[in-house]
Amino acid sequence: MSELENYIQYLDSDDEFSYFLRMEYIWDDQKYLEMLQHVKDVVVSFGSKDVLPKKVIYFFTGTIDMIVGIVSKDVFFATTPEGYQEQSYRELVEQRKNELIELKKKFFGGDYYLFD
Numbered sequence: 001m002s003e004l005e006n007y008i009q010y011l012d013s014d015d016e017f018s019y020f021l022r023m024e025y026i027w028d029d030q031k032y033l034e035m036l037q038h039v040k041d042v043v044v045s046f047g048s049k050d051v052l053p054k055k056v057i058y059f060f061t062g063t064i065d066m067i068v069g070i071v072s073k074d075v076f077f078a079t080t081p082e083g084y085q086e087q088s089y090r091e092l093v094e095q096r097k098n099e100l101i102e103l104k105k106k107f108f109g110g111d112y113y114l115f116d
Contacts, residue, residue, distance in 0.1 A: 003041040004053055010038050011055060018063050021070055026081050027093045043114055060107040064100045071097050 001009075010016055017035035020028060042056050070076060071093050080086045106114050 003038075003045040004055075007038045007042045007053075008055060010034075018067055021067060025070075025076060026079075027071065027089070027096070029092060029096070032096055040114075060104055064104045068097055068100060 014020070015031060015034070017028070017031040020026075020031050039056060039059050042053065046052050046056075076093075077086070077090060080089050084092075103114060
């Protein structure tokens with residue numbers, strides 16, 4: 001199965017990060033890293049081409065904004081998931097939010113090396 005097919009299958013699953021985030025209102029860093037890995041795999045597999053699939057473009061034009069919007073609201077931090085201290089959870093989410101914002105800037109800036 002190609003990277004794109006894996007990504008499409010991932011997008012249709014209940015494990016997809018943005019879906020989980022919307023439904024549970026909890027940051028799951030493992031799901032976040034899995035999402036980024038899927039996107040990275042597709043971007044790398046299309047690296048020598050001048051195009052990217054629409055599903056990946058939507059990640060940069062829609063999904064990132066949706067994730068940033070959700071975690072930017074104070075109500076997102078109304079509860080802290082088990083296993084986290086409130087401050088460390090906030091710091092993790094803020095760090096990941098900033099990573100997504102930088103990734104989007106790189107994408108729109110035409111940076112070929114989106115993932116360092």
